[in-house]
Amino acid sequence: MLVAEDDVQQAERIRDYLERAGCRVAVVHDGGAAIAAVRESRPDLLVLDLMLPGTDGLEVARAVRRESTLPIVMVTARTEETDQLRGFKRGADDYITKPYSPKVLVARIMALLHRSASAGGYDHESDSRILRVGSLVVDRDRRKVTVAGRVVACTRGEWRILEGMAAAPGRPFTRQRLLDLLFDQDPEHLVTLRTVDTHVFNLRKKIEDHPDGIPRRLLTVHGVGYKLVEGRRAA
Template sequence: MDKIILVEDDDRLRKLVSDFLIVSQFTVLEYPDGSNLVNAVREHRPALVILDVMLPGEDGFTLCKALRKEYSGPLLFMTAKDDDFDQVLGLEIGADDYVTKPIEPRVLLARVHALLRRVNAKPATTASNTPQKLVYGGLVIDKTARSVKLGGQLITLTSHEFDMLWLLACRPSQVVDRNTIYEEIIGREYDGLDRSADVRISRLRKKLFDNPSNPFRIKTIWGKGFFFVADAWEA
């Protein structure tokens, strides 16, 4: 069974979420705060981390930043604040998704399954013409190793960021529409308001040394989607 680390200071909510996930065939390790989170992730190597935003001591945002220095697996925020600023900030610092409280168990389970499906997806081996490595100038994307190098430098990406880059790079010089991105990468339909894709594209640009004010490697085509520029990756 996949192992999940759950950090939530509300004892009742933590037990409710934990019991629901256990019934759904997950192993759950519970923590009331994040004081030992980094060590716990090192020791237990979870398939997923669920992290409350408002915690005693260090908050979820601070813990996420610390965790992302060595953990690239899926991370899901739980937040009591239905506020765009909190959601965007969470995604900007490395979360893969979020759910708002009060939590609907079926929504939480759907988000968990969507995150794990992407991580557990096996590389295609049946089609001989399916590439497992893409090279554009100095950019090398290895799907089997889930690694990215630019100019020989290893670029650390979260699982969502890697999948976003792979999707765009597999369709060079084409507009990839938002509906495709949300369905294939984020695991839900685009509602016209969700900014998750924009935040992840922004993070990709920063990590891949694109110009945030005038991007030339991953462009936004307003009203349509995003465009991976194939010849913009000099060695």
């Protein structure tokens, strides 16, 4: 488990409580070190303070979420609803505000780890170069997409959305989060929520078995956004 907290005393307090609960814990104190540690040690969960020096917690979460499905618990003094929503949009699985009880933090971490294990655990395959979601395969090294062996030609934007969603199959992506993926890919061009919808529409024509029918792979999550799942057969 990794704790990213710039307050050394607070970080050690969290480490102490987690180690008492039987966890092995590493601690870092800035955003750049957090991203590097996630990539190198591949922890089971990240406890992430938002007010980190250098790269702040939101940017750390965005960087981590582009590459993996690692569970993230955000810890912050920011209590406004908009701050919490921003955290969830960046990929947080839970959000706890300061001051908090370390015992409550540990309980929420353990509950999240339990849910993750019940769902099959942190998907290390998301860090691999080959992503598989049913018969859909995303080859990161060759920048190639296939569906049941059929090669699918994608634009840069379509590729970025599909790669991001394939790294976390079944997880709902807000339209804003998909917009962030597009902006990271092409920051000099205007991208909007409408751009996201257009890319999703075009991807469905390319990866669905029956493009004119009900989507079975790239699904709409009403009130949230979209998610990528293994293809479902029509009834």
